[in-house]
Amino acid sequence: MKADFGVIGLAVMGQNLVLNVEDKGFSVAVFNRTAERTKEFVENRAQGKKIVPAYSLEEFVEALTRPRKILIMVKAGAPVDAVLEGLYPLLERGDLVIDGGNSHHDDTERRIKEAEERGFLYLGVGISGGEYGALRGPSIMAGGHREGYELVQGIFEAIAAKGPDGPCCAYFGPGSAGHYVKMVHNGIEYAIMETIVEAYDLMKRGLGMSPDEMAGVFGDWNRRELGGYLFEITERILHYKDPETGEPLVELILDTAKQKGTGKWSTQSALDLGTPVPTIAMAVFARIISAFKEERVVASKVLPGPDPALGTDREEFVRRLFGAVYLSVIAAYAQGLRQLRDASSERCYGLDLSEAARVWMAGCIIRSVLLVPIRKVLLDNPELPLLFLAEPFKSAWAEYHGDLRWVTARAHEHGIPTPAMDSALTFVDAFRTERLPANLIQAQRDFFGAHTYQRIDKEGTFHTDWEAVA
Ligand SMILES: NC(=O)c1ccc[n+]([C@@H]2O[C@H](COP(=O)([O-])OP(=O)(O)OC[C@H]3O[C@@H](n4cnc5c(N)ncnc54)[C@H](OP(=O)(O)O)[C@@H]3O)[C@@H](O)[C@H]2O)c1
Incomplete structure (x- = not known):
């Protein structure tokens, strides 16, 4: 009996996707470059399941029903090409290859052409939700050959997270449309994360609040208009105590953040397109600056600045901080969606932006209750230049822009950097200015x-x- 689906690459994402697919009733053939990893998987997590291990690509290809449906989940970049090089001579016309990693959209365009020349179908698919999402229901953003998507639509819909408006998976268009949507998803993710950490910094250094007190604020926001995964995990992180020391673990973690690529690519592509994503860009730069730890330590001793203690009423500040964060998060979605709109017309993706909002509603890192009104706005007006021009976001701007100005002004007065919030404010201010300089x-x-x-x-x-x- 041959397997319905094949997965190459058994690191954390690959293993969890295999288990998710199998759990939905499909048999899965698996292969990993290093045989030990395959062995370990079949002897442990794959025990008693419809999972067929293969120890050579020949054996793997042989184990699959035709047309073969093969998902590659290896490190993005050269490893994907290495896998394709080994795989292509073994495939037959009409077989489907799916790259589910975070590949650059230009690589995906090239690989689709190469697959086409050989008579294969190819999909570039962005999969969000981390390891938990892969196992329990990710958000899936597909692009490439539509006939290829039709071959796996049933499997994708079965394994995807279930949102309020259906399974969180969609075919976005030809070429690299899927990987492009995923890349911008990650850009938005960078911007929301930076906004959250700025709020944390203001409450911690500006107001002297404890991690548990700050967790309470993020928890409150998460149960209100800012409900979403990143706020939820921030509350949980701030409550978490290090088992060794009993201290809040977050305060024992080194203050340097990595930026793996997709946020940078999103910004680079926006610059090429001439589309403004300042909050996403500032989030990337904030991580880059954070990495200069030793230089910052030296500079902290030579460059003077004001006392970070805000000296304002805590309750009032936190109330107004909500407005600042709320608008900055909306700005992150607004910029990312604008980038998708511009990329779609430049690259002929034919993107349905409301589908991006729908697919992001569950399973992925940027899932948020905000995506429900965002989707509605995009359904009503797919060509809207900026979310803030439509309700309810127009009213949100009117209600909270004073808070965003007030909070960022206090931050500047007290020397606490708020690049995401600043850029959200100046972005909308520039956008609404009739005559700029x-x-x-x-x-x-x-x-x-x-x-x-x-x-x-x-x-x-x-x-x-x-x-x-x-
Ligand atoms: N981790 C996440 O939360 C997450 C979320 C969304 C998307 N993604 C994307 O999903 C993909 C997989 O991520 P991951 O974290 O599971 O794994 P990863 O650490 O990015 O990659 C490890 C896998 O790649 C294989 N590999 C590396 N170089 C190879 C080569 N030259 N030829 C063949 N195989 C090679 C490894 O095989 P060996 O065992 O032989 O070394 C292993 O199976 C990546 O593109 C990643 O960016 C990850």
Whole structure:
């Protein structure tokens, strides 16, 4: 008897996806480059399940029903190409290869062309939800050959998280559409995480609150308009005590964060597109600065700044901090969705943005109650330039922008960095400004480079000999 589905790569994500697929009634053939890992898996977690181990790619391919449906879950980058190189000579026309890792969209475009030339179907699929999601129900963002998606739609819908509006999986379009949506998902994730840590820093250094007290605030927000996974885990992290010392574990963790790639790629792609994602970009830069630990320690001793203690009423500050965080989180979604809109028209993905909001409602890291109104807005007006222009986000801006200004002003006065909140505020302020000072930029460019400029009082392109005028 041959297996319905195949998985290559048995690290944490691969193993959990195999168990999830098997749990939904499908048999799964598995292969991993290092045989020990396969052996360990079949002898432990895969015991008694419809899971067929293979110790060579030939054996693995042989074990699958046709057309073969093969999910690759290995480290992104060169390892994916290494697997494909070994796999392609063994496949037959019409077989489907799915890359479920966090591959760069340009790599996915190239690999789809290569697969096509060989007569294979190919999907680039973003899978979010971490190891728990992979096992219990991830959010699945697929792109590539539609016929390929149809072959696995049943399996994907069975294993995906179940959201309020259906299984959290969708086909987003041709080429790298799925990996692109996942990349922007991760960019939004960076921005929300940075916003949360800024609120934590303000409460900790600014108000002197304990981790348990801060957990209470995040828990309250999580039960209100900011309900979502990242707020939920922040509450739990802040309550967690180190078993060894009894101290809050978070305070024993080194203050340097890594940025693995997708946040950076999201920002790089936004720059290429000319689409503004300042809150996502600032979140990436904040992690980069955090990594300069030794330099920060030196600078902390030589560069003076104000006392971080805010000296304001705690209750009032926390109340207004909610508004600041709420708008910054909306700004993160607004920027990411705008990027998807612009990428879709530039790269011809034909993305349905409301589907992105639907698929992000459960299973993934950025799941949030906010995605319900976001989806509704996008269904009503798919071409909306910015979420803040539609209700309920228009009213949210009107109600809370004063809080965002007040909180960031206090942060600046007391030397506590809030790059995500600052960028959310200045982004919307720039967006809602009828006349920005870019007229002076045009004049400067024309002065030093004869780049020409447009005028507001007449049509045409102009150049001035500024030196002569001066
Ligand atoms: N971890 C997460 O929470 C998460 C969430 C979403 C998406 N992802 C993405 O999912 C993918 C898998 O993630 P992961 O954390 O489970 O594993 P990982 O640590 O990214 O990769 C380890 C797997 O890649 C295999 N591998 C590495 N180089 C290889 C090569 N040259 N040829 C063949 N196989 C090779 C390893 O095989 P050996 O055992 O032989 O070394 C192992 O199976 C990645 O793209 C990751 O970015 C991860």
